[in-house]
Amino acid sequence: MSNFLKDSLKNAPPYIPGEQLTGVIKLNTNESPYSPSPKAIAAIEKETNKLMRYPQVDANDTRKALARRLNIKPENVFVGNGSDEVLRLCFQAYLEFGSKAAWSTPTYSLYEILAGFAGAKIIDVRRRDDFTVDIEALAKAGADLTIIASPNSPTGTLTPLNEIDELASKVKLLLVDEAYADFAGITASKLIDKRKNLIVARSLSKSYSLAGLRVGFAVADNSIIDDFMLLKDSYNVSRIANAAAEAALDDTAYFETIRTRILSTRRRLEEGLSKRGWKVFESGANFVFAVPPDRDGGAVYKRLLEKKILVRWFGNDPRTAVGVRITVGTDEEISRLLEVIGE
Numbered sequence: 001m002s003n004f005l006k007d008s009l010k011n012a013p014p015y016i017p018g019e020q021l022t023g024v025i026k027l028n029t030n031e032s033p034y035s036p037s038p039k040a041i042a043a044i045e046k047e048t049n050k051l052m053r054y055p056q057v058d059a060n061d062t063r064k065a066l067a068r069r070l071n072i073k074p075e076n077v078f079v080g081n082g083s084d085e086v087l088r089l090c091f092q093a094y095l096e097f098g099s100k101a102a103w104s105t106p107t108y109s110l111y112e113i114l115a116g117f118a119g120a121k122i123i124d125v126r127r128r129d130d131f132t133v134d135i136e137a138l139a140k141a142g143a144d145l146t147i148i149a150s151p152n153s154p155t156g157t158l159t160p161l162n163e164i165d166e167l168a169s170k171v172k173l174l175l176v177d178e179a180y181a182d183f184a185g186i187t188a189s190k191l192i193d194k195r196k197n198l199i200v201a202r203s204l205s206k207s208y209s210l211a212g213l214r215v216g217f218a219v220a221d222n223s224i225i226d227d228f229m230l231l232k233d234s235y236n237v238s239r240i241a242n243a244a245a246e247a248a249l250d251d252t253a254y255f256e257t258i259r260t261r262i263l264s265t266r267r268r269l270e271e272g273l274s275k276r277g278w279k280v281f282e283s284g285a286n287f288v289f290a291v292p293p294d295r296d297g298g299a300v301y302k303r304l305l306e307k308k309i310l311v312r313w314f315g316n317d318p319r320t321a322v323g324v325r326i327t328v329g330t331d332e333e334i335s336r337l338l339e340v341i342g343e
Helices: 038-050 060-070 083-094 110-118 135-139 161-168 222-231 239-250 252-275 297-306 331-342
Strands: 077-080 100-103 121-124 145-149 174-177 198-203 216-220 287-291 324-327
Touching (some): 038 239, 060 216, 083 145, 083 198, 083 216, 135 145, 216 222, 239 252
Parallel strands (some): 145 174, 174 198
């Protein structure tokens, strides 16, 4: 790092994403194993001869498509460069040096990174042994920004809507990270008219197979959406990403086909692991968190990698080090995984 970096960032840890390896069965970063909608691919091809022009400033085509999909108004939608941009804007807009941010670990590690960038104080209200959230304790933290991931990563845990509603009624500002919500079938988006202090962050990376295009969005009261519009980059969503996202959102038949297939494979993965003596935590996402009989997640990670199967091991926390997170791949990939585990 340079000598010019401000002091508050010199010891900031970088975000470490899942490994990007080739030549392996890749079950570590919760990507969809299936191609995007053919209509999205066609939209990309059609857009390529327009790349000399800037994209829409507010990704309005995707914004309207999301409004249609969620049955809300376009002014309640913000489209970003992945849902990570939504998270970053929340920290930038609503936290100052010394502000308090609260969430429950284990959860998405990017929150801690962004809090460090903002100079915010972190309040960790640890999850229960079954990885559910103590809503009452989290509310009592008295944070300026409270975050809850549902379904949670890396555990897949879903927080019921009535608990999210209760939490929103008791905190200053609540951000619900719903990157995997399409696999759970429920969303806090329906609460935004009732709770003006609620922000719901979503992604098209997982359920719409668009991870490579980086399209995420926020649903919130229009006053909060105005805050995001003020702070975002001038052209934060590319022309190709905007066109593909709109087409993918409107292709509901393809979306449902892929979603149903992934959920079916998830059930087979859960059943296969359970039959082999693993403890599998209930998941509302396109992955499962599971603990092998010997509770040595690190050894499982290494043995699977030797067999060219890549899963995710979170060894920095004793609560997650005992297991591994496994993305739901194709049926063939999961069959190979279960075969190797059976060995």
